[in-house]
Amino acid sequence: MRLQRLLFALLMFFISLPVTNAQDDAPIPLEDPVIITWPPPVSEVWGSGDVIGSAAVPGMAYYYLEYLPLNDDLTQPSGAPWLPATVGITEPVVNGTLATLDTTRVTDGLYALRLTVNTHEGDSYSYVVSPVRVNNTRFDSFLERFREAILEELGLPTEGEPTPAPATATPQPPTVTPVPDQRPYVTPLPGTPSVNVRRCTLVDNYACSIVGYLLAGEQAEVIGRDVSGAQWLQLRLPAGLIGWVSMSVVATYGDLSGVPLITPPEPLPPPAQSNIVLNGIAISGSAVCGMTFNVQVNVANTGNAASPAGQVTLQDVDIASGTITATNYGGYPSIGAGSNFIVTIPMTTSAFYNANHELRAYTNNTQVQAQYYLEQGSCNQPPTPPPPTEPPPYQPGDCAVVTNQPETSVFDFPTGNLLARVPDGLYPIAAWQDHGGVLWYNVTFRDPRPRIAIDQMGWMVDYANTFGYAGRCDAVPK
Structure with missing residues (x-):
């Protein structure tokens, strides 16, 4: 009868535990390709058990599990490294066993468990379960008390009690001297x-x-x-x-x-992405006041994937006064990896002749410039700017925001969601809006993340009053 009561107590102990490493139910269906479904947060584990979940991102190279001891207040220690729990595993898993872990290899305490999936394209995804308590001491202690009670019920000696010596001596095995571990x-x-x-x-x-x-x-x-x-x-x-x-x-x-x-494994190939740069600009023929001349801009793709089509903005600037005397545009098609395309843009300027000018070309947050001397030709007006006239309508890209911060946030709408953080550079302005006295600019930008390789539109705001401006910006509020 006492043995039955002990077995019932053991059963109630297992039922009372919040979570164990046993997992008899089938995994729960899920849509997330990177997830840990077992153990869940705020759980208690011991011994060896399976980690259940999914690691099935398209183009997956491998996944692995890591763990991190937590502070007493359940926060992650500052600067502490995640410790590996598995090697890199290349086989995708959907609602199945990601790995079997032996919790006796770590000390009892609170931990976070992280699943990381890396792809061949260089993307990385992770999922963290926290906190998870490892408590082998509690489980071992209960089992020891249960073992002693069973032995006592059966009339057998427990640990610490002397065991009667056998009637005849038992032959002893020969003494073996351990060999020191000499592995490097x-x-x-x-x-x-x-x-x-x-x-x-x-x-x-x-x-x-x-x-x-x-x-x-x-x-x-x-x-x-x-x-x-x-x-x-x-x-x-x-x-x-x-x-x-x-x-x-x-x-x-x-x-x-x-x-x-x-032979070590081969490194992964670099991610496929384009990289548009302007690496040359030249005037075809002579630059004469009042006469159209062609400017050739070399657009190169130094990346390892084809680029999207784009547009080059070309401005003519009088160096002495800083006045923009002309602006024009030229497009380029999709450019293959390692290839280039020469964009020819006609320019005409009738001001500041017999003076040094500078041509400035912009695209895709890159620019190139070249200086030249504008000959007078048939122009007989004095070298002063033409009288003020009604400015031409603003064209998208006439003016560009010049950021000088390490990172500037770009949003999908004014006061909307964050799209990306872009480095300092030139960002052509397409439009602007005033929201509660704060100016927002709709700009063209290239997302710096490797897997994003196209020009996008987004909104910037100059809360810190640090923006500069380049181009024909007289129509743009600041």
């Missing part, structure tokens, strides 16, 4: 808090991503050497993860001569 290993160099462990032998966070870390005070077994003779070693970290480390950041111990030579 490495540790971070003195004064180094941690070193990066990579999937291959190239210091490039995209082509050869970091898959784990070797912390100060930890040892990692050396299991391979780069067959090319480069100073890279293949390691097995304490958690079982395998990766490569440069010999320049670790101290080696033991004989490496017997370590096998291994």
Whole structure:
């Protein structure tokens, strides 16, 4: 009867636990391609168990799991590195087992668990579950009390009680002297808090991503050497993860001569994206006042993917006064990777003859300029600006915002959602709006993220009053 009561108590203990590592139910259907469905947040785990979820982003290269000890207030420690829980896994998973983890390899406490998925295009996606409590002590303690109660019920001695000696002596096995572990290993160099462990032998966070870390005070077994003779070693970290480390950041111990030579994985190819630059400008023929002359602008695509079509804005500026005397435009088609296209733009200026001028061309946040001398020709007007007349209608791109901050935010609408943060540069203005006394500019920009490779429209605002302006900006409010 007492044994039955103990079994019932054990059953009630398991029922009372908020979460365990057992998972009998089928995974819940989901639409998110990067997610952990088990364990959920605010759960308690022990022993070995499966991590359930999905890692199935199109073009996935690999995924891996990491963990991070949390502070007592459940916040993440500032600057603390995520520790690897698995190696990089290349097989996609949908509503299935991402990995089986042994929680006894870490101390009891609060942790965050992160799933990271990297693609061949260089994109990275992650999903974090926090907090998760590892509590092997509580489970082991209960099992020990239960074991002792069972032994007592059966009349068997518990731990600490003497066991009667057998009637006859039992032969003892021969004493075996343990052989010291002579396998070579490495540790971070003195004064180094941690070193990066990579999937291959190239210091490039995209082509050869970091898959784990070797912390100060930890040892990692050396299991391979780069067959090319480069100073890279293949390691097995304490958690079982395998990766490569440069010999320049670790101290080696033991004989490496017997370590096998291994061919490291190839780095990932660079992401496909275009990069439009203006790398040349020249006048065809002579520049004479009042006469049309052609300006040739060389547009080059230095990226590794075809570019979208675009437009070059060309301005003529009198250097002495800074006056823009003429503006014109020329388009270019989609340009293949490594190719160029010459845009020919006609220009005519009838002011500031017998003076030095500068041609300025803009497109795609890049510019090129060239100076020239404007001959008088048949112009007999004095070298002064023409009398003020009704300015021509504003054309999109006549004026450009010049940012001088490391990053400027771009929104989908005034006071709307953030689209991107762009570097300092020139951003052609298409329109403007006044919202509550604050001016917003609708500009053309190129999203700096690698997977975005087209010109877009968005809205900028100059809260800090740091914008400059370039071009024919007299019609633009500031």
